[in-house]
Amino acid sequence: MDKEFTTISIPTSLYKKIEEAIRGTDVTSVSSYIAKVVREALSKQEAEPEVFSKEDEEKVKERLKALGYID
Amino acid sequence: MIPPHGAKLVERVLGDAEREDILARSAGLPRLRLNAASANDVENIATGVFSPLQGFMGRVDFHHVLNEMRLSNDLPWTIPLVLDVDKGEAAGLKTGFDVILTDASGDPLAVLRLEEKFEFDKEEMARKVFGTTDSGHRGAAKVLSMRDVLLSGKVDLIRKAPSPFPRFKLTPREARVLFREKGWRTVVGFEAASAPHLGHEYIQKSALAFADGVFIAPLVGRNKSGGYKDEVLLAAYEQLIRTYYPKERVVMAVLHLDDLGAGPREAVHKAIVFKNFGCTHALIGRDSAGDGAYYHPFAAQDIFEEFPDLGIVPLFYGAVSYCKKCRSVVNDRICPHPSADQAACDVTKIRDMFLRRETPPAELVRPEVAKVILNYRNPFHE
Numbered sequence: 485m486d487k488e489f490t491t492i493s494i495p496t497s498l499y500k501k502i503e504e505a506i507r508g509t510d511v512t513s514v515s516s517y518i519a520k521v522v523r524e525a526l527s528k529q530e531a532e533p534e535v536f537s538k539e540d541e542e543k544v545k546e547r548l549k550a551l552g553y554i555d
Numbered sequence: 556m557i558p559p560h561g562a563k564l565v566e567r568v569l570g571d572a573e574r575e576d577i578l579a580r581s582a583g584l585p586r587l588r589l590n591a592a593s594a595n596d597v598e599n600i601a602t603g604v605f606s607p608l609q610g611f612m613g614r615v616d617f618h619h620v621l622n623e624m625r626l627s628n629d630l631p632w633t634i635p636l637v638l639d640v641d642k643g644e645a646a647g648l649k650t651g652f653d654v655i656l657t658d659a660s661g662d663p664l665a666v667l668r669l670e671e672k673f674e675f676d677k678e679e680m681a682r683k684v685f686g687t688t689d690s691g692h693r694g695a696a697k698v699l700s701m702r703d704v705l706l707s708g709k710v711d712l713i714r715k716a717p718s719p720f721p722r723f724k725l726t727p728r729e730a731r732v733l734f735r736e737k738g739w740r741t742v743v744g745f746e747a748a749s750a751p752h753l754g755h756e757y758i759q760k761s762a763l764a765f766a767d768g769v770f771i772a773p774l775v776g777r778n779k780s781g782g783y784k785d786e787v788l789l790a791a792y793e794q795l796i797r798t799y800y801p802k803e804r805v806v807m808a809v810l811h812l813d814d815l816g817a818g819p820r821e822a823v824h825k826a827i828v829f830k831n832f833g834c835t836h837a838l839i840g841r842d843s844a845g846d847g848a849y850y851h852p853f854a855a856q857d858i859f860e861e862f863p864d865l866g867i868v869p870l871f872y873g874a875v876s877y878c879k880k881c882r883s884v885v886n887d888r889i890c891p892h893p894s895a896d897q898a899a900c901d902v903t904k905i906r907d908m909f910l911r912r913e914t915p916p917a918e919l920v921r922p923e924v925a926k927v928i929l930n931y932r933n934p935f936h937e
Contacts, residue, residue, distance in 0.1 A: 510860070547729065548736070554733065
């Protein structure tokens with residue numbers, strides 16, 4: 485099964501700027517540069533904080549106490 | 556607190572009523588006996604160690620992971636998590652129905668909600684995951700000897716397997732609550748595959764100089780020939796922590812992970828596991844998680860360049876040694892002296908000393924730790 489790709493459009497001037505920026509680096513193409521930057525940006529979007537119910541959290545704390553991890 | 560991989564910690568442990576229901580129906584359901592590695596996988600899935608996976612991978616994710624080192628939703632994932640059966644077993648199972656997964660003695664462990672059965676190319680899997688189809692590579696050999704059909708589907712845990720080390724067994728959820736209780740905002744994960752030498756201590760304490768806590772995770776259940784026995788590994792680390800670490804800034808808990816020697820892919824995989832436990836950083840050594848000379852020495856560090864979206868910060872470290880001129884443990888970034896002045900913290904050499912019943916020099920292994928190891932008649936697996 486091959487990798488799947490799709491096409492997006494960016495201004496030609498930006499494309500050229502990226503081409504220039506990655507010249508001589510380990511980045512092999514404008515596409516892979518953009519994928520990398522977009523992935524990084526998306527990963528920084530804040531995730532919702534985890535919520536454990538109070539009951540669950542108390543159970544976990546009891547177990548942690550029993551194991552000696554907390555006093 | 557750092558979010559789990561995929562943002563939500565998986566929890567698929569059945570409650571009392573559901574467990575009773577499935578056990579009541581279990582006599583009429585097909586059964587599959589799991590080996591120890593698959594039984595560990597099931598428990599790791601159900602307790603969130605492998606979040607966001609909720610079960611064994613289907614065909615689409617399997618190929619995405621092989622080809623792109625990502626799940627089909629683009630989330631980084633480097634090692635396929637699969638359950639193999641032979642063709643005869645697969646023929647007796649219907650997709651859309653439940654299958655009881657049992658331990659080696661036939662006792663129910665979990666239920667597999669069977670979604671898909673598919674054949675796969677073992678050579679392709681070995682080549683892509685391990686970079687080789689050489690049967691001298693332990694991971695490749697394991698893949699090449701897998702059975703022909705993969706089963707996919709979500710799993711629900713009926714019961715946790717008894718651990719030989721219950722005192723050191725934490726789920727990601729428990730670790731997260733613990734870190735929060737301790738007020739830790741930054742936590743560094745360290746995978747302990749061998750008994751600690753001063754190089755390990757140096758690396759862990761260097762990380763502790765800026766992080767709130769260190770999570771030391773001995774890999775257990777591997778039974779690797781020539782490797783430290785699990786109880787020795789734990790006893791050695793317990794002694795080190797008791798004697799030389801600020802107790803309130805260290806947590807030790809075991810990891811039951813298959814050690815495939817997949818080098819770079821495995822380093823990323825373990826970083827994801829640490830992230831799920833709530834670690835913000837993962838210590839990644841040179842030659843990390845490799846098998847012999849199959850990988851470039853820095854491959855396990857370089858691969859992280861491909862994952863700017865991993866969500867955990869890798870901290871790379873190189874070779875560590877004791878420098879006679881510096882009179883301290885050093886690494887190659889901070890010591891200007893030639894190797895002639897240095898004694899390398901070499902796991903293999905230290906193990907050989909223990910095999911000869913010798914106490915390694917105090918510059919390499921804490922005497923208290925050496926004593927604990929030498930108290931065992933045979934600290935190593937045959």
